[in-house]
Amino acid sequence: MIFFEMKKILPNVALWKRIIAYLIDLLVISFLIMTPLMRFTERPATFSEIFTSITSTQTITVSILVSLLSLFYWAYLEYKFGQSVGKIIMKLSVKSTLRKKLSFTQTVIRSITKLSTILIILDTLYMLYKKGNQRYFEIISKTKVIEVKK
Amino acid sequence: MNKLFKVLLFLAFLWVLSYGIAYLFFTDTTISSEDTIAVIPINGMITLNGESTLLQTSTSAQSIVDKINEASTNENVKAIVFEINSPGGTVMGSKKIANAIDNIQKPTVAVITEYGTSGAYWAASQTDFIIADELSILGSISVIGSYLDFSGLLNDHNITYQRLVTGDYKDLSTPYKELTDDERELLMLRLDAIHDFFVEDVAEGRSMSREELDKLSEGLFYIGLDSIDIGLIDGLGDKDTAIEKAKELSNITNGEVTEYAEEESWFDSFMTYSAYSSFHIGQGIGSVILNPESNQDIQINI
Numbered sequence: 001m002i003f004f005e006m007k008k009i010l011p012n013v014a015l016w017k018r019i020i021a022y023l024i025d026l027l028v029i030s031f032l033i034m035t036p037l038m039r040f041t042e043r044p045a046t047f048s049e050i051f052t053s054i055t056s057t058q059t060i061t062v063s064i065l066v067s068l069l070s071l072f073y074w075a076y077l078e079y080k081f082g083q084s085v086g087k088i089i090m091k092l093s094v095k096s097t098l099r100k101k102l103s104f105t106q107t108v109i110r111s112i113t114k115l116s117t118i119l120i121i122l123d124t125l126y127m128l129y130k131k132g133n134q135r136y137f138e139i140i141s142k143t144k145v146i147e148v149k150k
Numbered sequence: 151m152n153k154l155f156k157v158l159l160f161l162a163f164l165w166v167l168s169y170g171i172a173y174l175f176f177t178d179t180t181i182s183s184e185d186t187i188a189v190i191p192i193n194g195m196i197t198l199n200g201e202s203t204l205l206q207t208s209t210s211a212q213s214i215v216d217k218i219n220e221a222s223t224n225e226n227v228k229a230i231v232f233e234i235n236s237p238g239g240t241v242m243g244s245k246k247i248a249n250a251i252d253n254i255q256k257p258t259v260a261v262i263t264e265y266g267t268s269g270a271y272w273a274a275s276q277t278d279f280i281i282a283d284e285l286s287i288l289g290s291i292s293v294i295g296s297y298l299d300f301s302g303l304l305n306d307h308n309i310t311y312q313r314l315v316t317g318d319y320k321d322l323s324t325p326y327k328e329l330t331d332d333e334r335e336l337l338m339l340r341l342d343a344i345h346d347f348f349v350e351d352v353a354e355g356r357s358m359s360r361e362e363l364d365k366l367s368e369g370l371f372y373i374g375l376d377s378i379d380i381g382l383i384d385g386l387g388d389k390d391t392a393i394e395k396a397k398e399l400s401n402i403t404n405g406e407v408t409e410y411a412e413e414e415s416w417f418d419s420f421m422t423y424s425a426y427s428s429f430h431i432g433q434g435i436g437s438v439i440l441n442p443e444s445n446q447d448i449q450i451n452i
Contacts, residue, residue, distance in 0.1 A: 032161060036169040069168055077160065081153060088157070118437070 012133040013092060013145050015124075021086030022114070025074070028085045033069045037062050067115045074111035079104045083148075091148045098142050109141035185405035187396045188221035189231045189389070190214060196239025196269050198246065209236065211243035215250040217410040222254050228405060229257040229396035232277060233389055236270035238290070241344055244269025248351060251276040257399035261392035262286045262383070267371055271382075272348060275355035278399060280383040281392045282374035289382055291352055292369035293345045295337060301328045356381060 077084045079102060082093045094110070096102040113119040113135065123135040134144055193209055200210025221227045232251070238244060251258060251273055260266070260274035262282040267290035274280050274288075282288055304311060304326060311326040322333055329337075345367070353363040358381055366372075366380060377383040385391070397405050 028161070032165045033168045036165065037172045065171060069164065069171075073164060077157065080160075081157060085157065085161070 013147050015128075017090045017092060017147075018145060021084070021090040021092055022120075024086035024089055025084050029066075029070050029073060033066055033073070037065060071108065071111055071115060074114060075104060075107040078102070078107040078111070087145070092145050093148045094143055095146055096142060097144050102143065106141045106143050110135075110138050110143045113137050184226050185228055185400075185402040186224075186226045187229050187231060187393055187400075187402075187405050187407050188217075188224075188227045188410060189233055189393070189407055190217045190221065190410045191233045191235075192247065192270060192273060193233075193235050196236055196243040196247065196273075198240060198243045208239065211239075211246040214247050218247075218250045218254065221410065222256065227256065227408070228402050229259065229400035230254060231389070231392045231396050232258065232260045232274065233263065233392070234260055234266045234270050234274055235263040236267075237265050238268025238270045238272075240269070241293070241348075244272045247273040248276045248355075252355070257396060259392045259396045259399065261387070261389050262288050262374070263389075268292070272352060275352040277355075279385070279392075279395055281385045281387045281395065282377060282383045283388060284373065284375040284386055286374040287371050288374065288377060289366065289372040290369055291349060291363070291367040293341050293348060294369075295323075295341050297323060298325055299328065300325045 074084055078087075078094045081088075082095065082102060087093060094102060094107070096106060113123040123137055126136040127134060127138075138144060192214060195208040196211055197208040198211050200208055200213060218230070221230050247269075257279075258277040259279045259281065260277040262270075262274060262280065264286060266274050266282065266286060266288040271288050271291060301311070311324075313321065313327065315321050319333065319336065321327065323329070323337060349363055349367045350360065352358075352367075353360050356363070362381065366382065372380065372382060374383060374386055378386065385395070387395075393407055397403065
């Protein structure tokens with residue numbers, strides 16, 4: 001009965017909305033986090049130099065900083081408001097599937113795979129494979145994305 | 151405070167945090183070593199003030215001259231290397247850089263990477279030593295003033311150019327009317343004057359006679375491999391070679407290298423990193439799709 005109630009209250013969200021929300025968030029992160037860091041760091045002048053710069057100390061340091069700040073962006077906004085900027089625009093929200101308010105730990109865990117392109121793809125493929133509406137890390141963190149009703 | 155305001159406040163905080171971290175950890179504008187080689191890049195189309203459009207960015211001659219002045223007046227900088235990858239640019243922009251390099255009282259070395267043609271080669275010619283890769287493209291010592299003539303197109307569409315000028319040559323080289331022989335001759339005289347000035351300056355910079363350089367000033371480009379024999383460059387190599395040469399010319403053995411990075415606008419930074427993000431996302435997706443062997447638990451068949 002509880003499961004039935006939760007399914008009624010938390011209907012599935014279309015994947016395309018979630019993808020657009022994610023892309024919007026990437027754009028915001030590019031502007032807020034990556035652009036300031038890139039202004040002061042060495043960066044490849046051409047795309048072909050990307051490969052040779054990957055292992056430089058500065059590149060690795062910047063990557064770690066970008067990852068931590070991006071995680072903070074998603075985790076804090078979803079914890080505090082239930083929505084990141086992308087989700088606000090796409091009228092989506094994150095809810096806890098437990099009978100309590102969303103915690104910061106939950107939002108951190110659910111956002112970890114967003115730090116890596118390959119991980120988020122695998123996480124999303126799991127959701128498609130299971131034909132559900134929760135990524136693997138959403139299941140672990142006991143969270144789900146829903147549409148915000150007007 | 152409403153929700154939107156709080157979100158914007160958080161975003162502003164995040165931006166300040168990122169900027170602060172970057173500034174604290176990655177900026178070091180002081181040249182502390184007594185023996186320093188300054189590296190000044192000259193990338194892209196050269197214009198006087200760095201005007202950029204949606205399709206093309208340019209490098210500002212003024213900003214390069216500012217860097218030159220800073221490096222020239224800094225006692226710790228013993229030599230300057232110009233890392234050039236530019237097809238040239240406007241006459242005034244190129245001349246400004248060339249003059250500034252000519253006035254440097256310290257050893258200078260130019261290293262041409264991909265391109266060092268036209269105005270960019272003009273700048274390189276004023277240094278003490280030019281290095282290029284075997285396949286670098288350089289030269290093109292000439293002037294171009296070509297433009298598209300739309301007069302025929304206007305005529306075909308019954309559009310008339312109403313000429314209202316107070317001087318006969320006020321609309322010289324307007325694309326809306328055909329160039330007369332008289333006007334062509336006038337334009338060519340001016341281009342020839344600029345060309346003479348350009349070639350004279352390059353000849354002086356390269357310690358070549360005007361006659362020798364005239365043979366190389368038909369606008370043809372040369373590759374690095376052929377350019378040593380004809381006197382356009384002094385050696386083959388890369389940036390490291392240029393830095394070692396600069397140390398040799400300034401009689402220092404262990405010098406630090408300071409890069410004078412090009413300043414770019416916030417918009418340029420944003421667009422650059424958005425492009426990198428897209429590249430890495432595509433690279434990530436591509437690596438999953440094209441290398442199924444590395445993902446044994448998931449098989450994607452196209």
